[in-house]
Amino acid sequence: LKERARLQGKIAEKTSKLRRLNWAREQLLPHLPRDAFDSMALVMGLLMIGTLLKGIGIFIQDVLIGSAVEKSVRGVREACFDHCLSLDYQTLSQDGTAPLMARFTNDINVMSNGLKLMGGKVVREPLKAITCVVMAFWVNWQLTLLSLLFVPIFAAVFYRYGKALKTASHRMMESMSRIYETLEESFHAVKVIIAFNGTIRQKTKFRNENREYYHKAMQVVRVDSLTNPTTELLGLAAVSIALLPGAYLVLRSTREIWDIRLTTEVMDVARLSLLYAFLAGTIDPIRKLSSVYSRLKRASAATDRIFELIDRVPQVTAPELPQQIERHHRSIEFHNVSFRYDGQVVEAPEALSKVNLLVEAGEVLALVGGNGSGKTTLVHMLPRLFDPTEGSVRIDGIDVREVNPIELRKQIGIVTQEPLLFNDTVFENIQFGRLDATPEEVHAAARQALVTEFVEQFPDGFETLVGERGGRLSGGQRQRVTLARAILRDPAILILDEATSAIDASSEDKIHEVLQEFVCxxxxxxxxxxxxxxxxxxxxxxxxxxxGRIIATGRHEDLLQSCPIYRQAYYARIHVNTDAA
Structure with a gap:
């Protein structure tokens, strides 16, 4: 009776299919061409339409994914740049310029490529594989389940390869950072390299770094190259573990192996072939996914490097409840200030040690000392480029750490030994001192700093581009532009960091002439x-x-008598000038 009921059910199923086929034949056949050539033309036309629709779909998908990825990458790049500029000077300068450039260019590009893959193949290929597995379950769920026993093995292999690939990719990116560093160093110091015949040395250095990058890249290539063959081998094994029992069932016309039922009815060759087709259909998506996985691991390594930078915590932070500070009018006090740079050996002397100094408002104080004595480190405490590890810096009795850094820095102007100019016009470089300044104020600052003397000789005047790092101007001209920038800021506190040490005597005299009026x-x-x-x-x-200590303060004449270090520095300058004359 059971067999009879089963046969009746199959007859009913076949009858239903036959009715649907007859209906389709009646509806479609009258509209199909009778001629063989017309039929071929119809098929080719349908293929063309299908290909066109597929192409349109892929185009739309790629545009949407590309747009989403590029917007995300733009946001990451901007967030990274914003965060970098919010960091304090010491934290930001830990890596150097070239490694930071590598993260903004190479690492972000690698991350972008990974995101594009996630939006394309990472969605499309798993859907193909899942569809094939579902259809294989429909053909024979028992045999399909056997092939899925390899899923944990796939997961373990992918995990091991992924971990090795991420480590190798991270090392490769660090090596690329060193290449950026060599390039930046070489192009910045090209005059010195040429003048001292150092081209061979720099070429050797670059080749060594490039060779090191090659070795790191080959580690990535070797791990990456193993993924495809390993995936195909495991995929074939997964298909075989289902097909071998299936072949036994077909050839023996049975439903059981070792008394374990593997099919509800005796399988034929057609059904086994269908099962093979669906299981084999999962191999290609998995193979493609293995290649995608390796690229995603590279992107993951790049993302880690990018977000390591974004996650850095600044050592100089704004207070939650900042104090209001008026324009400086009383005094500047360094009270028991000590400072040690990050990474400085503990046994080494501190950069600053218990410095006490009081500077009255309106005073012009010269900090004199040799290299490494702590002069620059001390004055950098004022605009909070550094914060002291011990002690405090006060302006008019208020600790600078209790003031909003933006409001604090509005009161301070800095002119450094190396003039820092942007690749922009003379006008824009001066206006950088106060971005809301009017053209009249910019021109007035330029006249006061004697910038107008040489700018008027340029065809484009104030709209002249100064070049990278101000390379189109002389050293004295660059320094006068930076001085005009400080004048425009109208600071209550002015810091001059070796402002005239790297320029000729004529330019130095002109700058001192400008300062004589401006420091009042x-x-x-x-x-x-x-x-x-x-x-x-x-x-x-x-x-x-x-x-790192203040050993003497006083008037010039008094220090010449009482301080040997000061006397030595002063007379060394006189001897240099005498020899030059």
Whole structure:
């Protein structure tokens, strides 16, 4: 009776299929061409339409995915840049320029490629594989289940390869950062390289870095190249573990192996072939996914490097409840200030040690000392480029750490030894001192800094591009532009960090002439190795530093008598000038 009921059910199923086929034949056949050529033309036309629709779909998909990815990458790049500029000077300078550039270019491009893959093949290929597995379950779920026993093996292999690939990719990107560093160093110092016949040395250095990158890249290639053959081998094994029992069932016309029922009815060759087709159909998507997986691991390594930068916590932070600070009018006080750079050996002397210094408003103080004495580190505490590890820095009695850094820096102007100009016009470089300044104010600052003297000789005047790092201007011209920038800012506190040490005597005299007028009613901290006549006319007091400590303060004449280090620095300058004459 059971067999009879089963046969009746199959007859009913076949009858239903036959009715549907007859209906389709009646509806479609009258509209199909009778001629063989017309039939072929119809098939080719349908193929063309299908291909066109597929192409349109892929185009739309790629455009949508590309748009989403590029917007995401743009956001990451902007967030990374914004965060970098919010970091303090010490934290940001830990890596150097070239490694940061590598993260913004190479690493973000690798991450972008990974995101595009996630939106394309990572969605499409799993759907293909899942569809084939579902259809294989429909053909014979028992045999399909046997092939799925390889899923844990697939997962373990992918995990091992992925871990090795991510580590190798991370090393490769670090090697690329060193290539960026060599390039940046070589192009920036090209004059020195050519003048000292250092091209062979730099070429050797670049080749060594490039060779190192090649070895790191080959580690990635070797791991990546193993994924496809391993995936295909495991895929074939997964298909075979289902097909071999299936072949036994077909050839023996049975439904059981070792008393384990593997099919509800005796399988024929057609059904086994259908099962093979569906199981084999999962191999190609999995093979493609293995290739995608390796690229995603590279993208993951790049993403880790990018977000490691974004996750850095600045050491100089704004207070939650900042104090209001008026324009500086009383004093600047360094109270028991000590400082040690990150990474500095604990046994080594501190960069600053228990520094105490009081500077009255309107005073022009010269900080004198040799290299490494701590002069620059000390004055960098004022705009909070660094915060002291011990002690405090106060302006008009208020600790600078309790003031909003933006409001604090509005009161401070800096002119450094190396003039820092942007690849923009003379006008824009001066206006950088105060972005809301009017053209009239910019031109007034330029006249006061004697910038107008040489700018008027340029065909484009203030719209002249200064070039990268101001390379189209002379050293003295660059320094006058930076001085005009500081003048435009109208700071209550002016920091001059070796502002005239790298320029010729004529330019130095002109800058001192400008400063003679500009320093009036401002508190000025001048960093210098020596005391040229132009500086002596400006300063009201001198502080001598050595090994991170202030060892003497006083008037120039008094220190010549009482401080050997100061006397040595002063007379060394005189001897240099005498020899030059």
């Amino acid at each position: 009613d401002r508190t000025v901290l001048m960093i210098t190795h020596s005391m040229p006549p132009g500086v002596l006319k400006l300063v009201t007091r001198v502080a001598v530093m050595d090994n």
